Amino acid sequence: MIWNTLDGEPPLVIAHRGASGLLPEHTLVAYALGLGQGADVIEPDLVPTADGMLIARHEPALAHSTDIASHAEFSARCRGEDWLSTDFSAKEIGRLRARQPFEGRSRQHDGYHGVPSWPQLLEWAAQAALERAQPIRLYPELKHPAEFTARGLDPVPLFLQSLQQLPSAVEIWVQCFEVEPLRRVHAATGLPCTLLLAQSDDWHAAVAAHGDWLHGLGVDKRLLWRAPERSSGLLEAAHAAGLRVHPWTYRDDRVGEGHTDVRNELAAALRLGVDAVFCDFPATGVAVREGLRRDARSVQA
DSSP states (O other): OOOOSTTSSOOEEEEETTTTTTSOSSSHHHHHHHHHTTOSEEEOEEEEOTTSOEEEOSSSBOTTTBOGGGOGGGGGGOBTTBOBGGGSOHHHHTTOBBOOOSTTSOOTTTTSSBOOBHHHHHHHHHHHHHHHTSOEEEOOEEOOHHHHHHTTOOHHHHHHHHGGGOOTTEEEOEEESOHHHHHHHHHHHOOOEEEEEOTTSOHHHHHHHHTTTOSEEEEEGGGGEEETTEEOSHHHHHHHTTOEEEEEOBOTTSOOTTOSSHHHHHHHHHHHTOSEEEESSHHHHHHHHHHHHHHHHHHHO
16 A cells, blocks of 8 residues: 555554553553554653652643542642642652543553653663664653753653663654743754644644754644545645654544544555654554555555
């Protein structure tokens, strides 16, 4: 099959927070399941602790994704109805157990798996690469750098320091919603960097301003379309500027507007030519991609 991706290669499936549709997000078991389901890339989100350790959480707020509310020793540090990673040491975070934050998803694995630090995740990836005899690609998102920097915890130097002993079999791409910290990472490392865009962001301006150094754009999937099955022009403009397009997030249990089934939603994006898709259920993304490949071979035959 001839894909409409930037390089003509098959689009990648990104395990969004690991196989987070089935297991508590940002746990080593969720990342491992993502690989086992055929994902090409593992996506962790990174936030800092009070003592400058990056940990894998979607947000610094911990109440929904961990069992912190059950730890009486931490009750005094509650801010309103939540607890923040920046109020805890890495050792204290290590006492927490992950929970499924999405309503309607299985909670049978709640309370069994810890909250991994970024160094622990790198160790896991190195071991997984050794066992699979192939590199592992991690795609961390630096969450809210400006906010954390204002608290005295700039995540960029923490992240850069962590790469000084990066295992050779672990490949790193980096993503962020903020341009300035992403440029600092790129200037210091040359790593592939992706600027994330929300639905309200101006993708025309992003392509014009940053097409010369970015690896790609990670976009709210709604930005791909002007109408159902009608491209907004974002993908074509990004590809013309040499930028890859990675839309987010495809979820089996939360199908996008205008679609009745996530498989049809994914197939539309892959036919359009996106270069990767963020999936909570990586097995579905892999199955849709392989189904399109088989269909194309049948037509050619």
